[in-house]
Amino acid sequence: MLSVSRLSAERADRPLFTDLSFALNAGQCLHLRGANGAGKTSLLKMLAGLSTAQAGEITWQGKALAAWGDDYYAALHYLGHKDGLKDLLSPLANLKLAADVSGQALSEASALKTLAQAGLIRQSDLAVRTLSQGQKKRAALAKLLAISRPLWLLDEPFVALDQAAQNQLGEWIAQHTRCGGMVILTSHQALPDAIQNIIELDLSQDSAA
Numbered sequence: 271m272l273s274v275s276r277l278s279a280e281r282a283d284r285p286l287f288t289d290l291s292f293a294l295n296a297g298q299c300l301h302l303r304g305a306n307g308a309g310k311t312s313l314l315k316m317l318a319g320l321s322t323a324q325a326g327e328i329t330w331q332g333k334a335l336a337a338w339g340d341d342y343y344a345a346l347h348y349l350g351h352k353d354g355l356k357d358l359l360s361p362l363a364n365l366k367l368a369a370d371v372s373g374q375a376l377s378e379a380s381a382l383k384t385l386a387q388a389g390l391i392r393q394s395d396l397a398v399r400t401l402s403q404g405q406k407k408r409a410a411l412a413k414l415l416a417i418s419r420p421l422w423l424l425d426e427p428f429v430a431l432d433q434a435a436q437n438q439l440g441e442w443i444a445q446h447t448r449c450g451g452m453v454i455l456t457s458h459q460a461l462p463d464a465i466q467n468i469i470e471l472d473l474s475q476d477s478a479a
């Protein structure tokens with residue numbers, strides 16, 4: 271379980287949210303909503319252990335993030351606005367590198383199968399810098415399938431994806447939660463129908479105008 275207790279954050283002396291509390295259980299998907307600047311990306315970074323709040327606590331499996339240290343990163347995928355890909359490497363090489371870094375075995379056949387699922391088989395050997403925005407996004411999202419981690423933190427994952435790819439990602443998220451995984455995502459659009467067990471959290475209601 272991921273638990274957020276009385277979290278408060280401010281940016282440039284302006285409160286983003288105050289006393290924010292929620293919990294996410296295995297199999298659930300949290301849809302973070304809110305106006306531009308409400309603090310969705312800021313919260314996601316805190317949940318990813320990349321920044322800290324002014325007050326409150328985040329716990330993972332009952333233990334505070336600070337106590338987990340680097341071990342926490344092995345439990346999650348964080349996909350932010352930047353795709354986290356090496357531009358000069360291919361999607362295939364990026365995937366293998368990500369697996370190596372995470373210490374998970376990934377055969378060439380499995381990597382290619384994942385890229386095929388992501389609709390990138392014909393681009394698997396091209397340098398990422400030559401890909402379209404949507405193809406780069408698909409290459410980044412392929413890590414979700416290739417490297418098994420329980421918690422997915424996804425910042426606007428549907429942006430730049432065409433309708434088919436959005437539906438595909440919806441299926442991946444649905445499959446992940448069906449298997450007991452957890453997903454927290456930001457999105458300004460409605461989520462694909464395939465995703466069940468959605469909790470909505472609107473940060474606009476907590477932000478100071």
Ligand SMILES: Nc1ncnc2c1ncn2[C@@H]1O[C@H](COP(=O)(O)OP(=O)(O)OP(=O)(O)O)[C@@H](O)[C@H]1O
Pocket residue numbers: 281282286304305306307308309310311312313
């Ligand atoms: N490092 C920073 N230093 C100062 N202000 C920051 C920093 N990061 C974010 N902010 C400010 O915090 C507020 C919330 O930003 P954030 O990116 O979390 O919003 P968001 O809800 O994700 O917005 P959007 O929907 O536009 O992506 C904004 O006003 C932003 O300018």
